[in-house]
Amino acid sequence: MLDEGCHYPFGKQLFLALYKGLGDQAFREGFARLYLNNANELDWACSGTHAGLCQVRAAFVEGASPKEAAIADEIIDRYYGSVP
Secondary structure, three states: OOOOOOOOHHHHHHHHHHHHHHOHHHHHHHHHHHHHHHHOOOOOOOOOOOHHHHHHHHHHOOOOOHHHHHHHHHHHHHHHOOOO
């Protein structure tokens, strides 16, 4: 699944790192939140930040357990730093 179809290599590496860091179940839950929020055209409230990064943070950090949120936040920061 993670080795196919991602046309953005940096994004592919981010999702692979999230998968490895969070484990299968937590990653799938976060990825499902990302997909469902986009499919339902959720109003992300991402003003002042890059929309894609905001959406990934919302899906993998918000709504996750504190432990999983900390892991995901550290991984996202490793790839994007404190990009607004």
